[in-house]
Amino acid sequence: MTPYSSPLRAVGLILLAAVAATTAHADQKLLPAQSEIAFVSKQMGVPVEGHFKKFDAQIAFDPAKPETGKIAFTVDIASATLGSPEPDAELPKAVWFNTAKFPQATFQSSAIKALGGGKFEITGKLAIKGNTRDAVVPVTLAQSGANTTATGVLTIKRLAFKIGENEWADTSMVADDVQVKFKLALSGVGKF
Secondary structure, eight states: OOTTHHHHHHHHHHHHHHHHHHHHHHTOEEOGGGOEEEEEEEETTEEEEEEEOOEEEEEEOOTTSGGGOEEEEEEEGGGEEOSSHHHHHHTTSTTTTOTTTOOEEEEEEEEEEEEETTEEEEEEEEEETTEEEEEEEEEEEEEETTEEEEEEEEEEEGGGGTOSOGGGGOTTTBOSEEEEEEEEEEESOOOO
């Protein structure tokens, strides 16, 4: 046995463990066909709900060690719909989402905290329309068979992201608070 075999073996085992951990997380996927993201705003006091049709996520999450997890989420802003052609034609314009210049909204986690009972708090940076803000996203996980469902509601201030500028900045017309509701189906998340 050479003097280097023991340290080389240790390095090999560490690399093998790292590859195994990466492979386990590599199998975690968002199932878009079973997922949805909705947004609810109030226009003149009346709730109006819309949806994003295209989004994706990169997930590396171990329920046994949530603090080591990372989540990156991307939403195709041009896929926003209120279900009617006239308002849908307005959403991509510069005063609203300005999708020509800012085609995506993103969320990048910086910390994940377990709260117990399948509840987690994900802290990170939310970027919409070129504006980045800190966000704390409450998430509840439920497992059924091989799939995990992540649900939650995040309230954002639309004016902090410059969504609805000029005359649309009037909060008596469109409220500043917008609820983002999500139900995300995931595969490959370990048991908790």
